[in-house]
Amino acid sequence: xxxxxxxxxxxxxxxxxxALETAARAVLTILSDERALGEGxxxxxMRDWQDARIRKVVRRARGAEWRRAEALPGITVTGKSAEVRxxxxxxxxxxxxxxxxxxxxxxxxxxxxxxxxADPSTPVLWMNPDVGMSAGKAMAQAGHGAQLAxxxxxxxxxxxxxxxxxxxSVRTAPASRWPELTTSGLPVVRDAGFTEIAxxxxxxVADHPALRRS
Numbered sequence: 392x393x394x395x396x397x398x399x400x401x402x403x404x405x406x407x408x409x410a411l412e413t414a415a416r417a418v419l420t421i422l423s424d425e426r427a428l429g430e431g432x433x434x435x436x437m438r439d440w441q442d443a444r445i446r447k448v449v450r451r452a453r454g455a456e457w458r459r460a461e462a463l464p465g466i467t468v469t470g471k472s473a474e475v476r477x478x479x480x481x482x483x484x485x486x487x488x489x490x491x492x493x494x495x496x497x498x499x500x501x502x503x504x505x506x507x508x509a510d511p512s513t514p515v516l517w518m519n520p521d522v523g524m525s526a527g528k529a530m531a532q533a534g535h536g537a538q539l540a541x542x543x544x545x546x547x548x549x550x551x552x553x554x555x556x557x558x559x560s561v562r563t564a565p566a567s568r569w570p571e572l573t574t575s576g577l578p579v580v581r582d583a584g585f586t587e588i589a590x591x592x593x594x595x596v597a598d599h600p601a602l603r604r605s
Contacts, residue, residue: 413470
């Protein structure tokens with residue numbers, strides 16, 4: 392599974408939407424990192440993980456926990472208020488001890504004010520309006536959506552997205568649009584049901600402009 396650690400300090404937790412967007416960009420960043428490609432040092436574990444279930448687990452850290460997490464091999468991605476560190480995939484029972492001791496719970500985050508409308512000219516990860524998730528679960532689902540979009544893109548479209556810094560938005564879909572989105576041919580995340588929600592639930596639609604049907 393792919394470990395992600397969100398920095399959540401008691402005094403200044405990140406905004407929920409920013410945390411989701413930063414987690415999605417973190418997944419894209421490791422997928423495109425030179426260490427994850429070709430003969431890179433992470434390439435084999437990344438290939439093995441992508442050939443199986445693309446499970447992701449988000450844990451939280453603060454203070455000294457975060458400093459220890461940052462010392463492990465990985466990539467830190469920073470948003471407006473969020474910091475998320477992503478690591479090469481590990482076996483379910485093979486987490487480094489400084490990550491294994493981190494908590495999964497406690498990632499309930501809020502947006503201080505409603506997020507702006509998504510820019511339709513950039514990728515949007517639409518969340519299911521009818522499925523409630525903790526922030527940690529939603530971060531993992533946003534990461535799944537970004538990854539499915541990445542897989543479906545052409546090489547030039549991947550390069551363009553990478554070179555632009557992976558702009559994207561995460562928004563809750565309007566209930567009236569959700570049926571249309573899930574049948575649009577865009578990548579859809581169907582959760583395996585390991586935690587929080589029922590197996591097979593559609594959680595995210597990855598609406599990348601390069602994947603829209605004309």
